[in-house]
Amino acid sequence: MNILNKKLKYYTKEVIKYFNIAIVASGIITIVVLFKYKPIYAVSISDKQIGYIKDKTAFEEKIKENAVQEGKEKNLDNVNIKTNPQYELKLVNKEINTNENEIAKTIEKDIVVTYKYYELDLNNSPIDLVDTLEEAETLVNQIKEENKKDDLQLSILEKYTENAEEVKTTNIEVAKSNIQTKIAQATTNTKKEQQTAKVENNNTIPEINGIKLAYTPVKGVISSRYASISSVRNYRSHGGLDIATKIGTDIKAVAGGKVTAASYQSGYGNIVKLNHGNGVETYYAHCSKLYVNAGQQVQAGQVIAAVGSTGNSTGPHLHLEIRINGETVNPQKYLYK
Numbered sequence: 407m408n409i410l411n412k413k414l415k416y417y418t419k420e421v422i423k424y425f426n427i428a429i430v431a432s433g434i435i436t437i438v439v440l441f442k443y444k445p446i447y448a449v450s451i452s453d454k455q456i457g458y459i460k461d462k463t464a465f466e467e468k469i470k471e472n473a474v475q476e477g478k479e480k481n482l483d484n485v486n487i488k489t490n491p492q493y494e495l496k497l498v499n500k501e502i503n504t505n506e507n508e509i510a511k512t513i514e515k516d517i518v519v520t521y522k523y524y525e526l527d528l529n530n531s532p533i534d535l536v537d538t539l540e541e542a543e544t545l546v547n548q549i550k551e552e553n554k555k556d557d558l559q560l561s562i563l564e565k566y567t568e569n570a571e572e573v574k575t576t577n578i579e580v581a582k583s584n585i586q587t588k589i590a591q592a593t594t595n596t597k598k599e600q601q602t603a604k605v606e607n608n609n610t611i612p613e614i615n616g617i618k619l620a621y622t623p624v625k626g627v628i629s630s631r632y633a634s635i636s637s638v639r640n641y642r643s644h645g646g647l648d649i650a651t652k653i654g655t656d657i658k659a660v661a662g663g664k665v666t667a668a669s670y671q672s673g674y675g676n677i678v679k680l681n682h683g684n685g686v687e688t689y690y691a692h693c694s695k696l697y698v699n700a701g702q703q704v705q706a707g708q709v710i711a712a713v714g715s716t717g718n719s720t721g722p723h724l725h726l727e728i729r730i731n732g733e734t735v736n737p738q739k740y741l742y743k
Contacts, residue, residue: 444500450492457505462493473517475570480537483522521573525563528588530697534581541578612740615684619660621707622741624724626651632736646727647737653722655713665702675717678710689727692719
């Protein structure tokens with residue numbers, strides 16, 4: 407037993423001795439390697455090495471910072487490096503120098519920076535730009551509360567650009583003042599239009615089932631009358647009134663109501679349908695643009711679409727239908743007299 411213990415102690419000492427020698431040798435080798443070599447990143451583009459950098463993370467951050475125009479950090483959406491450089495950690499001779507600046511210039515040529523900002527539109531017309539969604543939402547809520555109008559057509563649109571010079575934003579107070587001014591102008595114009603409509607109708611606003619038709623949708627030339635027969639409609643009786651005018655002309659709602667459809671429909675093309683209550687509906691067809699959505703409440707005189715020539719159409723015009731309990735009636739009994 408004593409002999410076994412002595413042998414065990416001997417071999418244990420030998421193992422420890424050789425282990426210590428190995429540690430010392432590894433240390434010496436490491437010192438020699440570090441004395442002659444250094445760890446740095448080799449940078450390659452399309453499998454072609456273009457140089458060395460010290461720190462990959464710091465280098466990429468610096469590249470992105472340099473790409474973003476000063477003062478536009480809040481509008482930054484994305485920085486895309488198209489060249490997709492590859493990095494490989496290597497031990498190289500200490501005499502080899504890094505060339506971060508040269509590599510950065512090469513990579514920066516293929517960087518695309520996208521900026522985002524928020525446009526505030528009133529009645530589909532752009533008013534101002536702000537930097538953040540939080541600013542835009544705060545502004546919209548404040549204006550709706552102050553004007554006591556839940557149906558105020560004030561919307562927020564995301565806008566993107568690769569040219570930072572296009573991003574001209576304003577602070578929230580300036581934007582608020584500009585929007586309030588536009589609302590006041592729109593209110594004044596609406597009152598003037600209402601007064602004009604009354605004069606045009608000899609101070610008498612036509613009615614259908616108690617629904618006042620305060621506005622003519624567009625001004626133009628009647629090109630096809632109600633109940634007329636034409637080969638364009640396969641000799642079927644015309645269910646509405648066609649008013650010819652140029653493409654893009656604003657189309658106004660004849661009365662307030664709810665949008666039941668705002669989409670493309672065979673024959674009609676782009677069409678807006680309004681339900682005014684009491685069984686009264688109006689259709690506005692062949693539009694080039696639609697400015698409202700199904701389910702939306704609109705006011706009398708509000709611009710809801712633009713004149714076009716979509717669907718079964720021989721030229722730019724508005725096809726206007728008035729329906730009572732689903733049956734068409736002649737619009738000229740009430741409008742365009």
